[in-house]
Amino acid sequence: PARQNGAEVVPIINHLLETIVFDYIVYSYDWHPVNHISFVDNLRNRTRYIKGGYNASIQVYDTVTYTGPKYETEQVLWPAHCIQNTDDAKLHLDLIVNTDKNNIIHIRKGTDPDIDSYSAFADNIKVQKTVLDTELKKRNVTHVIVAGLALDFCVGATALDAMDLNYKTFVVEDASR
Template structure:
């Protein structure tokens, strides 16, 4: 995959406004010294809280160059991240860290797209999302095939650093299949103690080891079957990589990063680290299961994470809303596919993503 585009917005210099409040054009080639000079209004060689606030107002803008509202708590958290010695100022050395680790990554992010489980069984096969209850979903929201068009459009129009396709890839004797329930012993704490009483979508507890809860699904995405194949209409980009999950018969795997017990990784972590990715864009099926688990794990790993709403479909409106709220609470962002390109190119710079990066930098400083 090609590198992220080198974005430029004119000269990258200070431009005072009529009220003497400077605006600043951030680019990937702007010298750090120009930036600190632009906002150091009292010329003491440091940035105080007010001056840092001005920097953030210039930095966090949408694609129309309109400033985002930044709540005071987020501003304080970002300022405190770089005021390492807690003297109320971001000094020259502290600003070097702010510039290299934060500003440059916000202006020129490196983005990966993770397309989750756009497979036949989830679209028109044994575990099709379209078979969901009418009481749970509006019909328009229930058609899993509708994710293909926005995903293809993104692949055609947005230059991601790397693209990954995940596949549920289960062996015949996988623990999640209802028809395999008698192959393993239920734990005494299982809400359904008799395996013969278990039905599709019930949750049981297996003895293990380790003891684990498991939702029972219809047989789906069996390795090398038609149901496990990517949908024929989904574009597969040259140079992309496939991530296989759920290959261990004894543990399920919703996330593209780990199995559900975090006993093993899929390899995606190493892939992202090797390409220097800063931002993860996640979409696919199912919104409130594998897509949500992948996005939450991306946040846990420290990536600025974006879930693409119209390129994902799920089973329950209530669970989809809960997924969105979890992402927002962890400084993730949920957007429409039309908004992706501007964020990838650094023209739309969201304060939520800036806060996420600042908090990750703070963790590293404390280690």
């Protein structure tokens, strides 16, 4: 939905996974309920919460400000994507997914229908945190390398949060879109 060709980064990420020994690998997933706030198709169900009122010209990739039901937040509107328990929410089929349970962390984000989560650490307004920071600190992780989709949203937000949490943070631009 972020208008990138995600398949382009898979071979690059796979190369990193095959050539670098990482202590831990985190796979983050958008894992949205069907009624998620970010889906443009759900806009009509949330008209009373749109700051300035509903406008029929609002479309995909526009930004609106919601004043409820639980939070006030700016939201980019996306096509429906990564709906929980669908194939669309799975990692790319060609991506190497390490199955060693001792060094893998899976993070599902965007699970609350009323707030989006670009970062693998927390939602967009920092009301709800994922377990990622706790899990990394428990494992004494000090450096975080981020790659994937989308550089200007999820990768960027994850990297910024990692820096805010005092991790030495690196973004692999070639492995991000």
